[in-house]
Amino acid sequence: MLEYTLITGASTGIGKELAKEFAKNHHNLILIARNKSKLEELKKELSSHSVKIEVFPMDLSKKDAPEKIHQYIKQNQYSVQILINNAGFATNGFFLKNSLQTELEEIQVNITSLLELTHRIGNEMLKDSLNKPKYHYKILNVASTAGFQPGPYMSTYYATKAFVLNFSEGLYEEFRHKNILVSVLCPGATKTEFFERAKIDHAMIAKSPYMMSAEDVAKYTYKKLMKNQPIIIPGIMNKIGVFSTRLFPRSVLRKITKSINQQKGN
Ligand SMILES: NC(=O)c1ccc[n+]([C@@H]2O[C@H](COP(=O)([O-])OP(=O)(O)OC[C@H]3O[C@@H](n4cnc5c(N)ncnc54)[C@H](OP(=O)(O)O)[C@@H]3O)[C@@H](O)[C@H]2O)c1
Numbered sequence: 001m002l003e004y005t006l007i008t009g010a011s012t013g014i015g016k017e018l019a020k021e022f023a024k025n026h027h028n029l030i031l032i033a034r035n036k037s038k039l040e041e042l043k044k045e046l047s048s049h050s051v052k053i054e055v056f057p058m059d060l061s062k063k064d065a066p067e068k069i070h071q072y073i074k075q076n077q078y079s080v081q082i083l084i085n086n087a088g089f090a091t092n093g094f095f096l097k098n099s100l101q102t103e104l105e106e107i108q109v110n111i112t113s114l115l116e117l118t119h120r121i122g123n124e125m126l127k128d129s130l131n132k133p134k135y136h137y138k139i140l141n142v143a144s145t146a147g148f149q150p151g152p153y154m155s156t157y158y159a160t161k162a163f164v165l166n167f168s169e170g171l172y173e174e175f176r177h178k179n180i181l182v183s184v185l186c187p188g189a190t191k192t193e194f195f196e197r198a199k200i201d202h203a204m205i206a207k208s209p210y211m212m213s214a215e216d217v218a219k220y221t222y223k224k225l226m227k228n229q230p231i232i233i234p235g236i237m238n239k240i241g242v243f244s245t246r247l248f249p250r251s252v253l254r255k256i257t258k259s260i261n262q263q264k265g266n
Helices: 013-024 036-045 065-075 100-126 155-178 214-226 236-244 250-261
Strands: 003-008 028-032 053-055 079-085 137-142 180-185
Touching: 003 013, 003 100, 013 028, 013 036, 013 079, 013 214, 028 036, 036 053, 065 100, 079 100, 100 137, 100 155, 100 180, 137 155, 137 214, 155 180, 180 214
Parallel strands: 003 028, 003 079, 028 053, 079 137, 137 180
Antiparallel strands: none
Protein backbone atom coordinates (compact mmCIF):
# COMPACT_ATOMS: atom_id res chain seq x y z
CA MET A 1 0.00 0.00 0.00
CA LEU A 2 1.41 3.39 -1.00
CA GLU A 3 1.72 5.85 1.88
CA TYR A 4 0.50 9.43 1.56
CA THR A 5 0.36 12.75 3.36
CA LEU A 6 -3.18 14.08 3.04
CA ILE A 7 -3.52 17.88 3.22
CA THR A 8 -6.86 19.69 3.38
CA GLY A 9 -6.94 23.31 2.21
CA ALA A 10 -4.00 22.65 -0.12
CA SER A 11 -5.09 25.03 -2.91
CA THR A 12 -3.61 28.23 -1.38
CA GLY A 13 -1.73 29.69 1.59
CA ILE A 14 -0.26 27.57 4.35
CA GLY A 15 -1.69 24.30 2.98
CA LYS A 16 -0.14 24.90 -0.45
CA GLU A 17 3.25 25.69 1.09
CA LEU A 18 3.01 22.59 3.30
CA ALA A 19 2.34 20.54 0.15
CA LYS A 20 5.52 21.97 -1.45
CA GLU A 21 7.56 21.22 1.67
CA PHE A 22 6.27 17.65 1.96
CA ALA A 23 6.81 16.97 -1.78
CA LYS A 24 10.37 18.30 -1.49
CA ASN A 25 10.88 15.81 1.33
CA HIS A 26 9.64 12.88 -0.78
CA HIS A 27 6.11 12.44 0.59
CA ASN A 28 3.34 11.30 -1.76
CA LEU A 29 0.40 13.69 -1.47
CA ILE A 30 -3.37 13.70 -1.49
CA LEU A 31 -4.46 17.31 -2.01
CA ILE A 32 -7.94 18.43 -0.94
CA ALA A 33 -9.79 21.76 -1.32
CA ARG A 34 -12.73 23.06 -3.38
CA ASN A 35 -10.74 24.69 -6.18
CA LYS A 36 -9.90 21.82 -8.56
CA SER A 37 -7.92 23.90 -11.06
CA LYS A 38 -5.64 25.32 -8.34
CA LEU A 39 -5.01 21.79 -7.02
CA GLU A 40 -4.22 20.54 -10.56
CA GLU A 41 -1.87 23.50 -11.08
CA LEU A 42 -0.08 22.65 -7.83
CA LYS A 43 0.17 19.00 -8.89
CA LYS A 44 1.86 20.12 -12.12
CA GLU A 45 4.18 22.48 -10.24
CA LEU A 46 5.27 19.64 -7.93
CA SER A 47 5.76 17.06 -10.70
CA SER A 48 9.57 17.54 -10.67
CA HIS A 49 9.76 15.97 -7.20
CA SER A 50 8.92 12.47 -8.49
CA VAL A 51 6.32 11.79 -5.81
CA LYS A 52 2.77 10.57 -6.42
CA ILE A 53 0.17 13.32 -6.19
CA GLU A 54 -3.58 12.73 -6.10
CA VAL A 55 -6.10 15.55 -6.31
CA PHE A 56 -9.50 15.14 -4.67
CA PRO A 57 -11.66 18.30 -4.82
CA MET A 58 -14.09 18.43 -1.92
CA ASP A 59 -16.14 21.03 -0.05
CA LEU A 60 -15.55 20.44 3.67
CA SER A 61 -18.54 22.56 4.61
CA LYS A 62 -20.70 19.68 3.34
CA LYS A 63 -21.64 17.16 6.03
CA ASP A 64 -20.78 14.08 3.95
CA ALA A 65 -17.32 15.32 2.80
CA PRO A 66 -15.19 13.46 5.40
CA GLU A 67 -17.03 10.20 4.67
CA LYS A 68 -16.45 10.67 0.92
CA ILE A 69 -12.75 11.31 1.54
CA HIS A 70 -12.56 8.16 3.67
CA GLN A 71 -14.30 6.09 0.96
CA TYR A 72 -11.96 7.50 -1.72
CA ILE A 73 -8.93 6.47 0.35
CA LYS A 74 -10.26 2.97 1.01
CA GLN A 75 -11.36 2.38 -2.60
CA ASN A 76 -7.92 3.35 -3.89
CA GLN A 77 -6.11 1.48 -1.11
CA TYR A 78 -4.12 4.51 -0.08
CA SER A 79 -2.55 4.51 3.37
CA VAL A 80 -2.55 7.94 5.01
CA GLN A 81 0.68 8.18 7.01
CA ILE A 82 0.25 11.88 7.79
CA LEU A 83 -3.09 13.68 7.99
CA ILE A 84 -2.96 17.48 7.91
CA ASN A 85 -6.28 19.13 8.79
CA ASN A 86 -5.45 22.62 7.54
CA ALA A 87 -8.59 23.87 5.75
CA GLY A 88 -10.25 26.70 7.61
CA PHE A 89 -11.67 30.17 7.30
CA ALA A 90 -12.83 33.07 9.44
CA THR A 91 -15.84 35.32 9.71
CA ASN A 92 -15.53 38.83 11.02
CA GLY A 93 -17.97 41.42 12.34
CA PHE A 94 -20.80 41.82 14.84
CA PHE A 95 -22.01 38.24 15.38
CA LEU A 96 -25.74 39.01 15.19
CA LYS A 97 -25.33 40.68 11.81
CA ASN A 98 -23.17 37.93 10.32
CA SER A 99 -24.78 35.31 8.08
CA LEU A 100 -25.88 32.43 10.32
CA GLN A 101 -25.32 30.02 7.42
CA THR A 102 -21.67 31.12 7.09
CA GLU A 103 -21.09 30.91 10.86
CA LEU A 104 -22.40 27.32 10.80
CA GLU A 105 -20.22 26.46 7.80
CA GLU A 106 -17.25 27.84 9.72
CA ILE A 107 -17.96 25.36 12.54
CA GLN A 108 -18.40 22.57 9.97
CA VAL A 109 -15.08 23.25 8.18
CA ASN A 110 -12.92 24.32 11.15
CA ILE A 111 -14.25 21.82 13.70
CA THR A 112 -16.65 19.09 12.54
CA SER A 113 -14.84 17.98 9.38
CA LEU A 114 -11.50 18.10 11.21
CA LEU A 115 -12.90 15.95 14.02
CA GLU A 116 -14.50 13.45 11.62
CA LEU A 117 -11.37 13.09 9.47
CA THR A 118 -9.30 12.62 12.63
CA HIS A 119 -11.69 9.87 13.80
CA ARG A 120 -11.98 8.08 10.45
CA ILE A 121 -8.33 8.26 9.38
CA GLY A 122 -7.07 7.89 12.97
CA ASN A 123 -8.88 4.53 13.08
CA GLU A 124 -7.16 3.44 9.85
CA MET A 125 -3.81 4.37 11.45
CA LEU A 126 -4.69 2.48 14.64
CA LYS A 127 -4.98 -0.79 12.69
CA ASP A 128 -1.20 -1.15 12.55
CA SER A 129 0.31 1.81 14.43
CA LEU A 130 1.80 -0.42 17.15
CA ASN A 131 3.76 -2.40 14.52
CA LYS A 132 5.42 0.75 13.15
CA PRO A 133 8.45 2.81 14.22
CA LYS A 134 7.85 5.63 16.73
CA TYR A 135 5.19 8.09 15.56
CA HIS A 136 5.22 6.75 12.00
CA TYR A 137 1.62 7.95 11.80
CA LYS A 138 1.00 11.64 12.46
CA ILE A 139 -1.99 13.96 12.57
CA LEU A 140 -1.39 17.70 12.35
CA ASN A 141 -4.34 19.96 13.12
CA VAL A 142 -4.09 23.64 12.23
CA ALA A 143 -5.33 25.91 15.03
CA SER A 144 -3.99 29.44 15.52
CA THR A 145 -2.53 31.73 18.17
CA ALA A 146 -6.19 32.86 18.25
CA GLY A 147 -6.94 29.59 20.05
CA PHE A 148 -5.31 30.91 23.24
CA GLN A 149 -7.76 33.78 23.82
CA PRO A 150 -11.29 35.09 23.25
CA GLY A 151 -11.69 37.15 20.05
CA PRO A 152 -14.48 39.73 19.97
CA TYR A 153 -15.70 40.46 16.40
CA MET A 154 -14.19 37.15 15.31
CA SER A 155 -15.74 35.23 18.20
CA THR A 156 -16.70 32.12 16.25
CA TYR A 157 -13.30 31.85 14.59
CA TYR A 158 -11.32 32.22 17.83
CA ALA A 159 -13.61 29.69 19.51
CA THR A 160 -13.14 27.15 16.69
CA LYS A 161 -9.38 27.47 17.07
CA ALA A 162 -9.62 27.07 20.87
CA PHE A 163 -11.49 23.83 20.14
CA VAL A 164 -8.81 22.63 17.70
CA LEU A 165 -6.02 23.47 20.15
CA ASN A 166 -7.61 21.76 23.17
CA PHE A 167 -8.94 18.81 21.16
CA SER A 168 -5.51 18.17 19.63
CA GLU A 169 -3.63 18.48 22.92
CA GLY A 170 -6.09 16.07 24.52
CA LEU A 171 -5.65 13.59 21.68
CA TYR A 172 -1.86 13.92 21.89
CA GLU A 173 -2.00 12.35 25.37
CA GLU A 174 -4.55 9.69 24.28
CA PHE A 175 -2.92 8.70 21.00
CA ARG A 176 0.73 8.64 22.11
CA HIS A 177 0.10 5.30 23.83
CA LYS A 178 -1.06 3.97 20.46
CA ASN A 179 2.06 5.30 18.73
CA ILE A 180 0.16 7.98 16.75
CA LEU A 181 1.38 11.57 17.04
CA VAL A 182 -1.18 14.37 17.23
CA SER A 183 0.38 17.81 16.81
CA VAL A 184 -1.26 21.19 16.63
CA LEU A 185 0.04 24.09 14.56
CA CYS A 186 -0.67 27.59 15.90
CA PRO A 187 0.41 30.19 13.36
CA GLY A 188 -0.03 33.89 14.05
CA ALA A 189 -0.94 36.35 11.29
CA THR A 190 0.41 34.90 8.03
CA LYS A 191 0.40 36.39 4.51
CA THR A 192 -2.25 34.34 2.69
CA GLU A 193 -5.71 34.86 1.21
CA PHE A 194 -7.13 34.39 4.72
CA PHE A 195 -7.80 38.09 5.54
CA GLU A 196 -9.24 38.87 2.11
CA ARG A 197 -11.58 35.88 2.31
CA ALA A 198 -12.70 36.99 5.79
CA LYS A 199 -13.25 40.51 4.41
CA ILE A 200 -10.84 41.92 6.97
CA ASP A 201 -9.06 44.86 5.44
CA HIS A 202 -8.74 47.72 7.88
CA ALA A 203 -8.70 45.86 11.23
CA MET A 204 -5.29 45.98 12.98
CA ILE A 205 -5.05 42.18 12.80
CA ALA A 206 -4.65 42.39 9.00
CA LYS A 207 -1.82 44.92 9.30
CA SER A 208 0.49 43.16 11.71
CA PRO A 209 4.10 44.17 11.03
CA TYR A 210 5.13 40.69 12.17
CA MET A 211 3.22 38.72 9.52
CA MET A 212 5.13 35.63 8.48
CA SER A 213 5.19 34.20 4.98
CA ALA A 214 3.28 30.96 4.46
CA GLU A 215 6.53 29.46 3.16
CA ASP A 216 8.38 30.17 6.43
CA VAL A 217 5.45 28.79 8.44
CA ALA A 218 5.47 25.58 6.35
CA LYS A 219 9.25 25.05 6.57
CA TYR A 220 9.23 25.52 10.35
CA THR A 221 6.20 23.27 10.72
CA TYR A 222 7.74 20.44 8.70
CA LYS A 223 10.91 20.51 10.82
CA LYS A 224 9.01 20.50 14.12
CA LEU A 225 6.49 17.87 13.03
CA MET A 226 9.34 15.53 12.07
CA LYS A 227 10.72 16.10 15.60
CA ASN A 228 7.30 15.03 16.94
CA GLN A 229 6.60 18.34 18.68
CA PRO A 230 3.03 18.46 20.10
CA ILE A 231 2.45 22.24 19.86
CA ILE A 232 4.07 24.12 16.98
CA ILE A 233 4.15 27.93 17.19
CA PRO A 234 6.14 29.46 14.32
CA GLY A 235 7.92 32.80 14.87
CA ILE A 236 9.35 34.42 17.99
CA MET A 237 6.69 37.19 18.08
CA ASN A 238 3.93 34.58 18.02
CA LYS A 239 5.61 32.65 20.84
CA ILE A 240 5.84 35.86 22.89
CA GLY A 241 2.19 36.67 22.05
CA VAL A 242 1.01 33.27 23.24
CA PHE A 243 3.12 33.48 26.41
CA SER A 244 1.72 36.95 27.19
CA THR A 245 -1.85 35.58 27.21
CA ARG A 246 -0.87 33.94 30.54
CA LEU A 247 0.15 37.28 32.05
CA PHE A 248 -3.04 39.30 31.47
CA PRO A 249 -6.41 38.80 33.16
CA ARG A 250 -9.01 37.60 30.60
CA SER A 251 -10.94 40.86 30.99
CA VAL A 252 -7.89 42.71 29.65
CA LEU A 253 -7.10 40.10 27.01
CA ARG A 254 -10.53 40.29 25.40
CA LYS A 255 -10.33 44.10 25.25
CA ILE A 256 -6.98 43.88 23.49
CA THR A 257 -8.26 41.38 20.90
CA LYS A 258 -11.40 43.48 20.45
CA SER A 259 -9.28 46.50 19.53
CA ILE A 260 -7.25 44.36 17.12
CA ASN A 261 -10.26 42.74 15.40
CA GLN A 262 -12.88 45.49 15.27
CA GLN A 263 -13.37 47.24 11.94
CA LYS A 264 -15.12 50.56 11.30
CA GLY A 265 -18.86 50.07 11.15
CA ASN A 266 -18.93 46.99 13.47
N1 LIG B 1 -3.35 33.35 7.56
C1 LIG B 1 -3.37 33.50 8.88
O1 LIG B 1 -3.10 34.62 9.41
C2 LIG B 1 -3.66 32.33 9.79
C3 LIG B 1 -3.30 32.43 11.14
C4 LIG B 1 -3.56 31.37 11.99
C5 LIG B 1 -4.17 30.22 11.51
N2 LIG B 1 -4.52 30.14 10.20
C6 LIG B 1 -5.17 28.91 9.75
O2 LIG B 1 -4.39 28.31 8.72
C7 LIG B 1 -5.23 27.50 7.91
C8 LIG B 1 -4.95 27.84 6.43
O3 LIG B 1 -5.34 29.17 6.20
P1 LIG B 1 -4.54 30.14 5.22
O4 LIG B 1 -4.03 31.28 6.01
O5 LIG B 1 -3.60 29.38 4.39
O6 LIG B 1 -5.77 30.73 4.38
P2 LIG B 1 -6.18 30.61 2.83
O7 LIG B 1 -5.07 31.05 1.96
O8 LIG B 1 -7.50 31.29 2.75
O9 LIG B 1 -6.36 29.03 2.63
C9 LIG B 1 -7.46 28.32 3.15
C10 LIG B 1 -7.50 26.95 2.51
O10 LIG B 1 -8.64 26.24 3.05
C11 LIG B 1 -9.45 25.79 1.97
N3 LIG B 1 -10.86 25.80 2.33
C12 LIG B 1 -11.59 26.83 2.82
N4 LIG B 1 -12.88 26.48 2.91
C13 LIG B 1 -12.96 25.19 2.47
C14 LIG B 1 -14.03 24.28 2.30
N5 LIG B 1 -15.30 24.61 2.54
N6 LIG B 1 -13.75 23.05 1.81
C15 LIG B 1 -12.48 22.70 1.51
N7 LIG B 1 -11.44 23.53 1.64
C16 LIG B 1 -11.68 24.76 2.12
C17 LIG B 1 -9.17 26.76 0.82
O11 LIG B 1 -9.37 26.13 -0.44
P3 LIG B 1 -10.61 26.35 -1.46
O12 LIG B 1 -11.06 27.76 -1.39
O13 LIG B 1 -10.03 25.93 -2.78
O14 LIG B 1 -11.64 25.38 -0.98
C18 LIG B 1 -7.67 27.03 1.01
O15 LIG B 1 -6.93 26.02 0.40
C19 LIG B 1 -6.67 27.80 8.34
O16 LIG B 1 -7.13 26.76 9.17
C20 LIG B 1 -6.55 29.09 9.10
O17 LIG B 1 -7.56 29.24 10.07
C21 LIG B 1 -4.27 31.17 9.32
